[in-house]
Amino acid sequence: MHPILQGYIKAVAVMKVLERCLARLLNVVVQLLPRARDPERGAVRPAPSRSRAANPMQSQWRVYRLYAADSRLLLRGETGRVICIGAYAGAGPALTYTLGTGAQSGPWASLPVLLANAAQQLTAARLERTLAQPGEQVAVSADLDRGPYLDVSLFLRP
DSSP: OOHHHHHHHHHHHHHHHHHHHHHHHHHHHHHHSOOOOOOOTTOOOOOOOOOGGGSGGGOSEEEEEEEEETTEEEEEOTTOOEEEEEEEEOOGGGEEEEETTSOEEEEESSHHHHHHHHHHHHHHSOOHHHHHSOOOOOOOOTTGGGSOEEEEEEEOOO
């Protein structure tokens, strides 16, 4: 028999012995592990507890869309209701706005910059109750999304 073939046969035999030893060792280790308790027959397993924040519908964060249309600042909520929260005036680099909360600011160079500042004012103001109450819905044109707008995330405090 060729010496290389003899070496291969010895290596295979050694591997089989090592495989059996490892299998026996793992079998002993598995037997030493504690057994899982079997549930009693007829016993109802409790449902896994879910945190309140796991459901996105119960999140306290709400996303609103802030629009600038027809000299008004409009806010559309998750339900699609559009309310007027203020007004803006001017043109060019002299745009100003007034929110219903009494906040005034300006001058601003463009409507997107004005909307960004108004969004900061909305985030700082506590508008939870105002936004949650059913208010006067504003009739707006269907192409409201074609004008300047900004999405705003507001945290609603309980």
